Every structure is written in C-alpha cells, then in structure tokens.
Amino acid sequence: MxxxxxxxxxxxxxxxxxxxxxxxxxxxxxxxxxxxxxxxxxxxxxxxxxxxxxxxxxxxxxxNPYKRAAYLCELNGVDLQTESNTAMPVDFLMQQMEWREALDDARGQKDRAGLETLESDLRGARKETLAQVGGLLDAQDFTQAAEKVRQLMFLERFADEVANAFELLPD
The missing domain is CATH 1.10.287.110 (DnaJ domain)
Known part of the structure; x- marks a missing residue:
C-alpha cells in the first residue's frame, strides 16, 4: 500500500x-x-x-504540520510512543507548569488579557517547535523529531484548553 x-x-x-x-x-x-x-x-x-x-x-x-511530522517519524520506523513515553526535558516541563498556573489564574480571575498573553506565548512556542521538527526531519533525525512531536502534541492539547477557557468567559 x-x-x-x-x-x-x-x-x-x-x-x-x-x-x-x-x-x-x-x-x-x-x-x-x-x-x-x-x-x-x-x-x-x-x-x-x-x-x-x-x-x-x-x-x-x-x-496538518503536526500530523505530517508524526507520520514522517512513523514512516521512518520511529514509534512516537505517545502513551508510554512521557519523558520531557526539564525546561519544557517547567514552562508547562508556569503556563498551567497562568491558565488557572486567568480562569479564576476571568482574565481575558491573561488568556490572550498565554495564547500568544503558545502560538510562538508551537511555531518554534514546528520549525525545530522540520529541521530535524530534514536532517533525517527521526528520533529527536519524535521527541519534539510529543512536545507539540502537548502544546496542541494545551492550546485547546486555553481556547476552551476563552469560551467560558462572560461576554
């Protein structure tokens, strides 16, 4: 096939x-x-x-660039191990904790500006991570690319949470 x-x-x-x-x-x-x-x-x-x-x-x-990157990794024999491999670099995890706190604060305070800042930060992080993934895939480093794709997956899910928080704000 x-x-x-x-x-x-x-x-x-x-x-x-x-x-x-x-x-x-x-x-x-x-x-x-x-x-x-x-x-x-x-x-x-x-x-x-x-x-x-x-x-x-x-x-x-x-x-979809994220799905395309994951597909390229899989085509080249690298399993993303999305269920079993949750290991992430410490700096990435620290950033996630900061964003999570910012989201909780913005939700609690119904802070549209805080959510907009978080959304902007996430957009930048996704763009940067996608560029890194593209470079790694072009260099045929599918193992490192898979790690970045797992990070992208987290960023995509978190961006959905931020979008949902906007929907819960009063008009």
Whole structure:
C-alpha cells in the first residue's frame, strides 16, 4: 500500500507545497467520486468509497504540520510512543507548569488579557517547535523529531484548553 505522499505524488519530506497537495487531493477525489460509480457494481462502489476515505485521511494528515511530522517519524520506523513515553526535558516541563498556573489564574480571575498573553506565548512556542521538527526531519533525525512531536502534541492539547477557557468567559 502506498504512503500518503506517494498517493498525492509529493516528495516525502516535511515541507510540502500546499497548493500541490490541494490539487492532487482534488484530482484523486474526482477519480473516485461516487457519481462516477453510479452504475458500477457494488464491489466497484465499495473500492471507490475506500479510496475516497483513504484520500481524505491522507489529506488531513499531510495538511496538518503536526500530523505530517508524526507520520514522517512513523514512516521512518520511529514509534512516537505517545502513551508510554512521557519523558520531557526539564525546561519544557517547567514552562508547562508556569503556563498551567497562568491558565488557572486567568480562569479564576476571568482574565481575558491573561488568556490572550498565554495564547500568544503558545502560538510562538508551537511555531518554534514546528520549525525545530522540520529541521530535524530534514536532517533525517527521526528520533529527536519524535521527541519534539510529543512536545507539540502537548502544546496542541494545551492550546485547546486555553481556547476552551476563552469560551467560558462572560461576554
């Protein structure tokens, strides 16, 4: 079975051409669209549906930089060990503790400005970590990239918590 990059005829690398991905995705979707199989056998319809589902999954994976990085690690034999490996560098853990306290304070005080500052800090950390992941993947250091991807996973989850805190603020 071909990988997601091969499905869309893209080079297997972190930096991808978003327009080329979009165009390739639409091309695959057009080839397997249910309307083209309206008079086909049930088996042919099923295969077309499987291809459409696979194309959707591949597109979502490659479109999202975090998912693309994780996928590249896995393609290169590095298991992210997201369930079993929670080890993180001390400075990263200290930063998380500070952010967690800031989130708790902002929630408790219904402090929109505090949440905005936290959101901005997180956006910067995610951007920096993604750049590091890209560099590590380009250098073929998939083990170190996997560690950074695990950090990104934490940052993504924490950003969701911050977004949820905004929703709970009074208007």
């Amino acid at each position: 071909q990988n997601h990059f091969a499905l869309f005829h893209l080079p297997q690398q972190f930096d991808i051409d978003a327009k080329a991905l979009d165009a390739a995705y639409h091309e695959v979707q057009n080839q397997v669209h249910p309307d083209k199989f309206a008079s086909a056998s049930d088996a042919e319809k099923r295969v077309a549906m499987q291809w459409a589902t696979r194309a959707n999954e591949a597109y979502k994976t490659l479109k």
